[in-house]
Structures are given as structure tokens and as C-alpha cells.
Amino acid sequence: MPSDEKPTLRWGIVATGLISSWFVADLIIDREDAQANHIIQAIGSSSLEKGKAFVAKHLPNVSPAPTVYGSYDEIYTDPNVDAVYIGTPHAFHKKNCLDAISHGKSILCEKTFTLNAVEAKEVFEAAKAKGVFVMEAMWTRFFPLVKTIQKLVHEDNAIGHVLRVICDFAMDQHLDSKGQESRLKNLSLGASSLLDIGIYSLTWGIIGLEQPLGDTLKEAQEKPRMLATSTLSEGVDVATSMILHYSDGRQAIATSHSGVGVRTPSNFCRIEGSEGSIVVDGGAASVPNSFVLQKRGIEDQKFEFKRPGKGLYWEADAVALDIAAGRKENGTMPWAETIRVMELLDETRRQGGVVFPQDPQ
Ligand SMILES: NC(=O)c1ccc[n+]([C@@H]2O[C@H](COP(=O)([O-])OP(=O)(O)OC[C@H]3O[C@@H](n4cnc5c(N)ncnc54)[C@H](OP(=O)(O)O)[C@@H]3O)[C@@H](O)[C@H]2O)c1
Incomplete structure (x- = not known):
């Protein structure tokens, strides 16, 4: 154009x-x-x-x-x-x-x-x-890589019936050296590994397990049952694990960790179906670079994407x-979807005991 x-x-x-x-x-x-x-x-x-x-x-x-x-x-x-x-x-x-x-x-x-x-x-x-x-x-939902995975999984049934997703986002945020001026340390600024990076793991659960919303606005998707636990340091969740459980049995495990020495390997996400899997690779769950489609009886197929800058x-x-x-x-990313994700994060924080001073009492 x-x-x-x-x-x-x-x-x-x-x-x-x-x-x-x-x-x-x-x-x-x-x-x-x-x-x-x-x-x-x-x-x-x-x-x-x-x-x-x-x-x-x-x-x-x-x-x-x-x-x-x-x-x-x-x-x-x-x-x-x-x-x-x-x-x-x-x-x-x-x-x-x-x-x-x-x-x-x-x-x-x-x-x-x-x-x-x-x-x-x-x-x-x-x-x-x-x-x-x-x-x-x-931003990650707008990557051509994500749109390609959604098409393969949800339109082309490339891995059969999608069953589960496992995704991790862990990186050492050097919290010990940070003070209350840091948004990663101060609860009144929203400090939380869940809100900082866990939201990406949760998003991959949604990408892998749910039909994409597409360009035509639809009703909000099903809100899966959430089981969650967090490890707190001075009230801030440095580690959070979530299980999303959908009514038909699909599950996702989505985790985040901001503590000392942790780092997710590059193959940060796995989407599994009845006939195969997709393994997503990148610097972190926010910035996927490539994925491999693994299907039984067929040679693995790697999909790579150009991404100048960050994306x-x-x-x-x-x-x-x-x-x-x-x-x-x-x-x-319609309004109903942002609200649904915020509600899933709220429920995760409720179960994990993460409270911001601004939360409704
Ligand atoms: N999409 C991504 O991958 C990504 C990556 C990192 C962060 N984020 C999101 O972007 C937001 C900002 O993160 P960041 O890492 O850019 O934060 P940051 O480096 O700490 O910058 C935040 C900026 O906000 C302004 N600000 C206003 N009041 C502040 C206060 N009381 N304390 C600190 N900063 C204050 C400051 O700019 P001025 O002084 O110029 O006003 C500051 O430079 C967060 O919501 C985070 O989740 C997204």
C-alpha cells in the first residue's frame, strides 16, 4: 500500500x-x-x-x-x-x-x-x-506469529483437539537491590510479578486454548475456573502459578517468577493437542520469535518470523x-477481553493474597 x-x-x-x-x-x-x-x-x-x-x-x-x-x-x-x-x-x-x-x-x-x-x-x-x-x-497478541498459531490451532486443527497449554515467564528482576521508588517493589505502584510478566503466561493460555476473537467483536469468552497460589515477599508476589480450567476440560498452567537466578528457557510455551504440539520459542513470553509444529508421523516444521526492533x-x-x-x-483486544483478563488476575491475586492499597475493600 x-x-x-x-x-x-x-x-x-x-x-x-x-x-x-x-x-x-x-x-x-x-x-x-x-x-x-x-x-x-x-x-x-x-x-x-x-x-x-x-x-x-x-x-x-x-x-x-x-x-x-x-x-x-x-x-x-x-x-x-x-x-x-x-x-x-x-x-x-x-x-x-x-x-x-x-x-x-x-x-x-x-x-x-x-x-x-x-x-x-x-x-x-x-x-x-x-x-x-x-x-x-x-502487544504480543498482535504478532503475526501469534495470528499464525491461532489459525493453525483453531481453524486448521493442525494439532487436533487442543487439550492444554504450559507457559512460563521467569526472569530475575533483581528485586533485592530495588527500593520503594521501583514499580516492581512498591505495592502502591502495582508491584507484582503476576501483573508485570505473569499476564503474558496467562495470555498464552488464552491464545493456545481459545478461539481468537478476530476482527469482529464478539461476546467475551468463557471465564475459566482459576486455581492459583503466590509466594510473597513484603506483600509482592515474586512467584505465581495459575491453573486455568475450562468447562470442557481444557487446562493451562501459567507461571511467573521474578526472583533471584530464575530464567525461563527459550522454549517458553507448549500447546498440546490430540494429534500434536506446538512449541513456542523466544527471548520471553512477550516476544516470541519462532515455533515448531510437531505432529506424529510428520517431520517437525519450524516457523520463523522477522521482527525488527521489539514488535x-x-x-x-x-x-x-x-x-x-x-x-x-x-x-x-476488545474492552470485554481486557475486563475478563483483569478479572482473572483479580481472582489470582485473591487466592494468592496479593492486595494493592487501591483495591476495593
Ligand atoms: N509491553 C511490555 O513489554 C512492557 C515492558 C515493560 C513495561 N511495560 C508496562 O509499561 C508500564 C511502565 O513500565 P516501565 O518498565 O516502562 O516503567 P519505568 O521504566 O519505571 O517508567 C515509568 C515511567 O512512568 C513515569 N512515572 C510517573 N509517576 C511515576 C512514579 N511514581 N514512579 C515511577 N514512574 C513514574 C515516569 O516517567 P516521567 O518521569 O517521564 O513522567 C517513569 O519513567 C507498566 O505498566 C509495565 O507493565 C510493558
């Missing part, structure tokens, strides 16, 4: 932390498969100096240079910003979203979308009332296409 036929989206970036740096770096990659033109219009930070340093480090050659603001509010009121990308810790997502919605801005908000399902519902109600687009940035542009393209088409939510 010639670039002038693609929609153009002007982004305002809220916060200048790690994930915002990945997001902007991905958006400026020149890609053959790009579905939209992305312009980084403005950066909003808690301080002007931080914002300027972010641009100097991550966007040094972008012309025209983004406008830098020493507040988030100026992003929301900038008439040249079409959509806001929220890269603050989970605990601020609700407020950031509500502020952006009140100014009529479209939103792509990092995962986890909020701290709990009650907060997520509040944001979507406000978005509905104002008529603005909102999507949770569950956050696929979700950004989806946002641009939705907004250009006048949609308020996305078919791959």
Missing part, C-alpha cells in the same frame, strides 16, 4: 520510562509491512528536562522533533495529538486514561490496563460516554487502522 493511502496517527507519549523508549524506537523503524504512518508528535514527562533527555537519547534524528512537555496534561490538550500512548506504572493508568478521555484523546494504554477490573470498567465507561477509542497495549508497531498499526475506521475498540 503506498504510504499516502495509509492512515497517519500523531502520537503523544505519556511518560519517559523503559517501555516508552521501546515504543518510540519501534515506531520510527522503516518497515515494509507498515499499515500506518506514525508520527511522534509530543512527549509528556514529569519534568521538562527528562522529556528533553528522552528525545535526545531515543529520537535524535527525528524531524520535526517532537514537542516536549513537562507535564502529561499538556499532551492531552495539544490539538496536534491524535492518540496518547500511556507508559506509566499500572497504578497511574486509570487516572492517565480518564484525563486523556476527558479531553477526547484516543488511547493505547500499557498492560496491565489498570490495577484491577473495577478500575478497568470505570475507564471503559468513561470512554463509552465520551466516544473515544481505547485499547490495552497487549510494538503491530499494535500501533492496529490502533491507527481502528481510529481511521471510526472504531472505538479493537477486535483483537
Whole structure:
């Protein structure tokens, strides 16, 4: 598609932390498969100096240079910003979203979308009332690799009846050396291995076991029964194990660990069916690179995918296409799905004893 036929989206970036740096770096990659033109219009930070340093480090050659603001509010009121990308810790997502919605801005908000399902519902109600687009940035669901697995498993029955999924996301987050300023250590910032990385293991359970939602919005999927346990350190779950149990017997085991010395091997996920399996490989459950289809009596087949940068542009393209088409939510990550995932996370935390100060009493 010639670039002038693609929609153009002007982004305002809220916060200048790690994930915002990945997001902007991905958006400026020149890609053959790009579905939209992305312009980084403005950066909003808690301080002007931080914002300027972010641009100097991550966007040094972008012309025209983004406008830098020493507040988030100026992003929301900038008439040249079409959509806001929220890269603050989970605990601020609700407020950031509500502020952006009140100014009529479209939103792509990092995962986890909020701290709990009650907060997520509040944001979507406000978005509905104002008529603005909102999507949770569950970027992995937008990878061509994931769409390919979903087609093989759920449309082509490539592994027969899908029976179970096992997925792990463990990485040493060096929690001992972190203080209360860290979003990984401070409960009021949403510290939790479950919300930080366990959400990806849970997502692979959903990808492997459930029919994809597709581009046509459907009713929310079945909410599987959840059995969960967590290991806490100063109230923060450093390790969580979940079992998702569906009414027809399908099961997933989804685990996360942020403790000393742990690291998931590259083959982080296995999807098993009555006639074969799919083993997914990558640096972590958030960034799959390849998978192997194993079917009895047939030679193993490896599927590899190009992924320049990190791969956050696929979700950004989806946002641009939705907004250009006048949609308020996305078919791959609709509001009902974000709420369902938040409810599964809430139930996991309830069983594991993980409580945020902001949770409803
Ligand atoms: N998709 C992914 O793979 C991925 C990866 C990492 C993180 N995330 C998600 O992205 C969000 C941010 O994570 P991150 O790793 O980028 O965090 P981070 O590096 O700590 O950055 C968070 C940014 O939020 C702003 N902020 C505002 N109030 C803050 C406070 N009280 N404490 C700390 N930061 C505050 C700061 O930016 P300013 O000072 O500029 O305002 C800070 O730089 C989380 O929800 C996380 O789950 C997603």
C-alpha cells in the first residue's frame, strides 16, 4: 500500500520510562509491512528536562522533533495529538486514561490496563460516554506469529483437539537491590510479578486454548475456573502459578517468577493437542520469535518470523487502522477481553493474597 493511502496517527507519549523508549524506537523503524504512518508528535514527562533527555537519547534524528512537555496534561490538550500512548506504572493508568478521555484523546494504554477490573470498567465507561477509542497495549497478541498459531490451532486443527497449554515467564528482576521508588517493589505502584510478566503466561493460555476473537467483536469468552497460589515477599508476589480450567476440560498452567537466578528457557510455551504440539520459542513470553509444529508421523516444521526492533508497531498499526475506521475498540483486544483478563488476575491475586492499597475493600 503506498504510504499516502495509509492512515497517519500523531502520537503523544505519556511518560519517559523503559517501555516508552521501546515504543518510540519501534515506531520510527522503516518497515515494509507498515499499515500506518506514525508520527511522534509530543512527549509528556514529569519534568521538562527528562522529556528533553528522552528525545535526545531515543529520537535524535527525528524531524520535526517532537514537542516536549513537562507535564502529561499538556499532551492531552495539544490539538496536534491524535492518540496518547500511556507508559506509566499500572497504578497511574486509570487516572492517565480518564484525563486523556476527558479531553477526547484516543488511547493505547500499557498492560496491565489498570490495577484491577473495577478500575478497568470505570475507564471503559468513561470512554463509552465520551466516544473515544481505547485499547490495552497487549502487544504480543498482535504478532503475526501469534495470528499464525491461532489459525493453525483453531481453524486448521493442525494439532487436533487442543487439550492444554504450559507457559512460563521467569526472569530475575533483581528485586533485592530495588527500593520503594521501583514499580516492581512498591505495592502502591502495582508491584507484582503476576501483573508485570505473569499476564503474558496467562495470555498464552488464552491464545493456545481459545478461539481468537478476530476482527469482529464478539461476546467475551468463557471465564475459566482459576486455581492459583503466590509466594510473597513484603506483600509482592515474586512467584505465581495459575491453573486455568475450562468447562470442557481444557487446562493451562501459567507461571511467573521474578526472583533471584530464575530464567525461563527459550522454549517458553507448549500447546498440546490430540494429534500434536506446538512449541513456542523466544527471548520471553512477550516476544516470541519462532515455533515448531510437531505432529506424529510428520517431520517437525519450524516457523520463523522477522521482527525488527521489539514488535510494538503491530499494535500501533492496529490502533491507527481502528481510529481511521471510526472504531472505538479493537477486535483483537476488545474492552470485554481486557475486563475478563483483569478479572482473572483479580481472582489470582485473591487466592494468592496479593492486595494493592487501591483495591476495593
Ligand atoms: N509491553 C511490555 O513489554 C512492557 C515492558 C515493560 C513495561 N511495560 C508496562 O509499561 C508500564 C511502565 O513500565 P516501565 O518498565 O516502562 O516503567 P519505568 O521504566 O519505571 O517508567 C515509568 C515511567 O512512568 C513515569 N512515572 C510517573 N509517576 C511515576 C512514579 N511514581 N514512579 C515511577 N514512574 C513514574 C515516569 O516517567 P516521567 O518521569 O517521564 O513522567 C517513569 O519513567 C507498566 O505498566 C509495565 O507493565 C510493558
